[in-house]
Amino acid sequence: MRTAYQPSFSRRAVLAGAASIIGSGAAAKLFGRATVDQASAAASHNDHALMSGSMHNGFAEGRTTVDPKVNGFDPSVIVRDFDWGTTRRLAGGRTLRQWEIVAYDKEIEIVPGVKFKAWTYNGRVPGPTLRCHEGDELRIHFVNAGSHPHTIHFHGIHRDVVDGVPGIGGGLIGVGEEFTYSFTAEPFGLHLYHCHASPLAEHISKGLYGAFIIDPKDGRPPADELLLMQNAFDPNFNDDNEVYAVNTVAFHYLYQPIRVKREQLVRIYLLNIVELDPINSFHIHGNFFQRFPTGTSLEPTEYTDTVVQGQGQRDVLELRFPYTGQYMFHAHKTEFASLGWMGMFEVVE
């Protein structure tokens, strides 16, 4: 859907912007020639639209990531921010776990200099990472303070009346209305929640989604746990994504690497919510991981260094880094990597 907000830049402009950072920094050699050459080619392309985008200004100012104060959230925090809600013991020993989620419109910055008029859960993209144990009783109180009707649709097993689909049960939650989703947490695994109002692609791509983790009753082995939500944005609303990321801000972890300890077990909750592109992927350098599809089994199915996900697909990944140093991770849909979906692990003693 087209709106009055149409910044004049294209996919190539993102590359052009990246070129000014990549080309000038010590990081240049980490990307390999292809990216730098593509970026240079884009930068030299004689197209006014390429150079007039506000995004280019942000990179030109030398900013490598977005000031967290501007967005009100920080990908370096989101990566380890698990929201267990507030709890109360029920008769019989079960746990009642509750959250409050408010949908509202908010402009966020997704690349230095590129603003995006997002629709958010609790003012952040992705929304809070909701976490619980299998068998918990969950209550999610939803308030729609946005400008359009919304819902929350949870993946998992539950009755239709709390499925967050227009026309069924609570259905569509109008502007200024509220609704409480109540259900039991099952099955354990890595799930999603997202708005299910129509047009669905628009409500998701505007930012209304988050991770929903149900831990097994006895938990998983202790680990340094990370949330990586693969997402993308279409800031000029031409039905083509221009910016790709994990946890929203393009290239963020490239300049602010995720620091982990050598030999410590690292567990990655990896999801793909990207609209408009059929697949996405995650690849790690210098290492392999165990893959637990949807996190619904405690036995891995694959030992690999690349995982491909369709929209809505997710995997729990476990690995240890044997060596200290800098290790890239990025979409092995390499076009997406060049457009923002790349980052770095910094492994320390």
Ligand SMILES: [Cu+2]
């Ligand atoms: Cu919505």
